[in-house]
Amino acid sequence: MSTQTLPPATEPTPSGEGGTRTPPERAEGGILSRPRGIVVTVIVALLALAWLFPLVWALINSFREYDYTQANGYLSLGGWTTANYEEAWTRGNFGLHLRNSLLVTVPAVLLTLWLSSMVAFVLARFSYRFNLIMLGVFLAANMLPPQALLIPVFRIFREIPLPLFMSDSGLVLNSLWALILVNTAFQMGFCTFVLSNYMKTLPHEIYESAELDGASVWRQYWQLTMPLVRPALAALATLQVAWVYNEFFWATVLIQQGDKLPVTSALNNLRGQFFTDTNLVAAGSIIVALPVLVVFFALQKQFVSGLTLGSTKG
Amino acid sequence: MTHIDEAPRSAKAVAPEQGREKKLPTRDRATVITMVTIPLVLVVLLVWLPALLSVVLSFGKWNGFGDLDTIEWVGLQNYEDIVTIYPPFWPAIQHNLIWLGFLFLIPTVLGMLIAVVLDREMRGSRFYQTAFYMPVVLSVALIGFIWQLFYSRDQGLINDVFGTQVDWYGDPDINLWAVLVATAWRHTGYIMLIYLAGLKAVDASLREAAAVDGAGEVRTFFHVIFPVMRPINMIVVVIVVIESLRAFDIVWVINKGRNGLEVIGALVAQNVIGEATRYGFGSALAVIMMLISSVFITVYLRNVFREERRG
Numbered sequence: 332m333s334t335q336t337l338p339p340a341t342e343p344t345p346s347g348e349g350g351t352r353t354p355p356e357r358a359e360g361g362i363l364s365r366p367r368g369i370v371v372t373v374i375v376a377l378l379a380l381a382w383l384f385p386l387v388w389a390l391i392n393s394f395r396e397y398d399y400t401q402a403n404g405y406l407s408l409g410g411w412t413t414a415n416y417e418e419a420w421t422r423g424n425f426g427l428h429l430r431n432s433l434l435v436t437v438p439a440v441l442l443t444l445w446l447s448s449m450v451a452f453v454l455a456r457f458s459y460r461f462n463l464i465m466l467g468v469f470l471a472a473n474m475l476p477p478q479a480l481l482i483p484v485f486r487i488f489r490e491i492p493l494p495l496f497m498s499d500s501g502l503v504l505n506s507l508w509a510l511i512l513v514n515t516a517f518q519m520g521f522c523t524f525v526l527s528n529y530m531k532t533l534p535h536e537i538y539e540s541a542e543l544d545g546a547s548v549w550r551q552y553w554q555l556t557m558p559l560v561r562p563a564l565a566a567l568a569t570l571q572v573a574w575v576y577n578e579f580f581w582a583t584v585l586i587q588q589g590d591k592l593p594v595t596s597a598l599n600n601l602r603g604q605f606f607t608d609t610n611l612v613a614a615g616s617i618i619v620a621l622p623v624l625v626v627f628f629a630l631q632k633q634f635v636s637g638l639t640l641g642s643t644k645g
Numbered sequence: 646m647t648h649i650d651e652a653p654r655s656a657k658a659v660a661p662e663q664g665r666e667k668k669l670p671t672r673d674r675a676t677v678i679t680m681v682t683i684p685l686v687l688v689v690l691l692v693w694l695p696a697l698l699s700v701v702l703s704f705g706k707w708n709g710f711g712d713l714d715t716i717e718w719v720g721l722q723n724y725e726d727i728v729t730i731y732p733p734f735w736p737a738i739q740h741n742l743i744w745l746g747f748l749f750l751i752p753t754v755l756g757m758l759i760a761v762v763l764d765r766e767m768r769g770s771r772f773y774q775t776a777f778y779m780p781v782v783l784s785v786a787l788i789g790f791i792w793q794l795f796y797s798r799d800q801g802l803i804n805d806v807f808g809t810q811v812d813w814y815g816d817p818d819i820n821l822w823a824v825l826v827a828t829a830w831r832h833t834g835y836i837m838l839i840y841l842a843g844l845k846a847v848d849a850s851l852r853e854a855a856a857v858d859g860a861g862e863v864r865t866f867f868h869v870i871f872p873v874m875r876p877i878n879m880i881v882v883v884i885v886v887i888e889s890l891r892a893f894d895i896v897w898v899i900n901k902g903r904n905g906l907e908v909i910g911a912l913v914a915q916n917v918i919g920e921a922t923r924y925g926f927g928s929a930l931a932v933i934m935m936l937i938s939s940v941f942i943t944v945y946l947r948n949v950f951r952e953e954r955r956g
Contacts, residue, residue, distance in 0.1 A: 463953060486709060598789075616791045
């Protein structure tokens, strides 16, 4: 995911989730009359099938023999095999790259959520004069084109040494640390915004009673607020896992050692390697897509509400 | 999206702004400062300081290897060179603009229309939504990779079906369009999702009122629904502009942004990790990107702040 701007708060609505939100009258209506509605529905259904096609096509061909498809063309059926996956896995070194992705994604998402929830808490809980400026500093950072910062970040990372046990290049450049830091810095804006909006919907009284009990600010944050914003954290975590896993630009420019690349940016090298065998491309695509698709289908509700979280306040 | 409509902020806004700060015990004040400072330092060091340094570097010539004192300050020379003697610059600008226009005309409009249709309670709505936004979870780089299955000259589906020999990713006259179609596959679902969320906010009674008034469906859309979606429209505009400006992943994975696929984001990268490292020159390109995006970031932030103030 590249642009993660979010819809701002529209007018607050009393509507809840999904299907139960509308009164029965609306079920018929919408804005289309019946006959036209049917035509439109058919068009949308066909479009939906067209949208599914690329992934289905990749899935089918990933299980077919190269020789068979070469001899009979891709519009044939047959030549089923799982050999493409074995070959793609070893040739693409996917074990290594997926491990790198994991080592970047998990710490980056945890760090992002932790840091942005702290800022969000302060912004939501107290009204300081700097609140809006602060929000602006984080949000705008989220929207700047990363290319605009590339040269200084690249050069600074090349200057910062790391002990060899942390990075075998001895520098932040070419280490997974670089990616964790950069991803965190960039993603904080979105999370801060969403979380602070969410926290503002918590009733103020709970803090008053917490204060009466003598709870410190830290306890109000960690033991009171964090458990209450768990739905928002879950939604954001799902979204962030997909975004960090999918991040391509920073990994491409900051990691120049092939064996350090996370899987998304490793595609760059694979395209050349798999060039001559489309079935291998298909298998590789499915391997790379699988982790996010699994997350997506397992946590679909979280994913969608994460994307639209900012759009209705809280 | 639970919604508890109450306003702790407005209650506090009545209190003097600084009052809260003073009431906090020292230890809590230290906590608050720490909680804000650590994230702030990270974002300043990794985003705002580099942004500033990009501007500074854009006035110099530097290969990036020597110390800072090897930078030769040349004023606006880099900018002048970019617009006069740097061949890929104008094609890149043109491609970014085509990117923008295309995203608006096809996937954005399509995404909005699909959202309007799927917003009704229709059978299979969930399934259709899933189909449209599934590509949204995939990375743009992966999408470039997957679409090779259609675009490959010798083994791609398109050439197979039509018996042609077109190199969709390689031919500089058409590869931009091939890339845009692949991008649209992902973009449509994203826009649809944003509008679906926005449409949920349209009060059902508004539509009924319009229906009772005998407004036709097209009129209802333009006079009732579209105006309510105004804040969403604005956000979509910003998203599309920024996304078009940032375009990088898919062209880089195809050919590193050359040969018909020049885009400004790729030009910056080429000047840093390409054969020639020209930091000053690359920074000047970066600053041009930054200037264009800052206009839209400002529009966006003003919108957000207006909502925030309203509480």
